[in-house]
Amino acid sequence: MMKSFAKYDLYIQIFFIVIGFIVTIIKGLDGWILFYFIVGIPQLISFVIKIFLKIKISPLFLIYGIAILPVWISIVILKIIGTDHQLTDIFSCIIMMAFFYSPFMVLLYVFENHNLYKSLK
Structure with a gap:
């Protein structure tokens, strides 16, 4: 099961990166903000799923979580608090x-x- 998830997850992440670039090209500079959300939301979902699947946590995985989770938490807090x-x-x-x-x-x-994915083959 984990091998299949890793394979599909890799392809899904690449798919969203490509879609993010296409949207950015079509929308111009305004598309860069969309790129962050088009690529970031699937990565956040993937990251959370992997935490619950209890995969082996590598240093890269840990660095990603430490760098990205505060961003999403900050976005939620800003939406809740408003503009104070x-x-x-x-x-x-x-x-x-x-x-x-x-x-x-x-x-x-x-x-x-x-x-x-390569480690699970």
């Missing part, structure tokens, strides 16, 4: 920093998925 600048400054900073490192994290996650 005193309360939201730290969460806004976390999200802004993620715009710079998230593309690297996308590649890291796909690389980690590939390594997981």
Whole structure:
């Protein structure tokens, strides 16, 4: 079961990266924001599923979780709190920093998925 999940997960992640790039090309600069969500949401879902499947946690998997989970938590908190600048400054900073490192994290996650799939063969 884990081998099948790893294989499909790898292909799904690559599919969403390609779709994200296509949307970005079609929408221009406005598409970059969509890219983050088109690629990020499936990766978040995959990450959470893998936690519950109790896969072997590699250093890359751990780094991905430490870097990306605070971003999604910050987005949820900003949506709940609203625009009170005193309360939201730290969460806004976390999200802004993620715009710079998230593309690297996308590649890291796909690389980690590939390594997981190869290790299960």
